[in-house]
Amino acid sequence: MGNCLKPLKPSSASPKPLINPPISGESENEYLREFSFAKLSKATKKFRQFRMITDDNGCILTFYQGYINETTFAPSRTGIAVSVLECYQDNSQTLQDWKEEVKSLGRISHPNLVKLLGYCCEDNKSFLVFEYLHKGSLDRHIFEKEEEALPWETRVKIAIGAAQSIAFLHSVKNSALYRELRMYNILLDENYNTKLFYLGSKKLCLLEESVTTAFIGRTVYLAPEYAISGHLGTKSDVYTFGVILFEILTGLKASDGKKNENMQSLHVWTKPFLSDQSKIREIIDPRLGNDYPVNAATQMGKLIKRCIKLDTRKRPSMQQVFDGLNDIAEIKD
Secondary structure (H helix, E strand, O other): OOOEEOOOOOOOOOOEOOOOOOOOOEOOOOOOEEOOHHHHHHHOOOOOEEEEEEOOOOEEEEEEEEEEOOOOOOEOOOOEEEEEEEEEOOOOOOHHHHHHHHHHHHOEOOOOEOOEEEEEEEOOEEEEEEEOOOOEEHHHHHHOOOOOOOOHHHHHHHHHHHHHHHHHHHHHHOOOOHHHOOHHHEEEOOOOOEEEOOOOOOOOOEOEEOOOHHHOOOOOOOOHHHHHHOOOOHHHHHHHHHHHHHHHHHOOOOOOOOOOHHHHOHHHHOHHHHOOHHHHHHHOOHHHOOOOOHHHHHHHHHHHHHHOOOOHHHOOOHHHHHHHHHHHHOOOO
16 A cells, blocks of 8 residues: 655745754643634645545545644745644544643654644544645655656665654654654655654544555565564564665665565565675666765665564664664765
């Protein structure tokens, strides 16, 4: 399953980017706003859908784009762009509990996380309001072949930002991100800075089920230990991130069984390629041509190989992955 993106209609005015201050750690988000349903409807032009994501379990997330005044947060045609997520609440959850979940999410702030601006809960409808990232999701830039290929330096920069966001979340939560760590949740601003879209709680936004949950565990993104024990930890996220790094490096969908039946055993399929400088050229995104440092690409391959090891004890931590990517960024040959 993948996400289905609908093109945005161009705006008559260029919206100003939201400036996200470099706050990290768990601190009270004093700017979290409560929006009325009427104002959100006006800001989004009556909830005109612009993006829909279908995750590995067939669950759907629906987003709307809107514009609000940077100071008053009122609907505005020339203000900042926001992304509005529609939520599906559990009837057993009280309004107060849901708001507490929202406030908890609002306290987690980092430059590499999509910023939560506010929420709406009115007339049995609920929404979360986030900053809008103008370059969209990473999967669009990697997999949509008609677009100009991302340069090597930009790919490494994006990977570093994503690794930093995950390492930060591990440091404050010490738990796996599970289904949230996907290419479509890695978003990019105007300068290709990375921000991970993170909800953090199943109670906060119950996803709308479109198909059976029998898809659980049948995705190449999930670490093999999940199929064995049903357990996920922070090292499981390292495995998932290794798969994402593979996609960034090759431009291939690791979950695309049509290209190679052995893709479901990624650690087996890639073994001959990821550590060999002469063979790394065979799997790197051909759109890059020769415009990339071979030694850096080889080190990227070795890092991926470490991330997707079957033995969790042999995988690096996300902090080590982040440090490794910074080292790779320094290699120019």
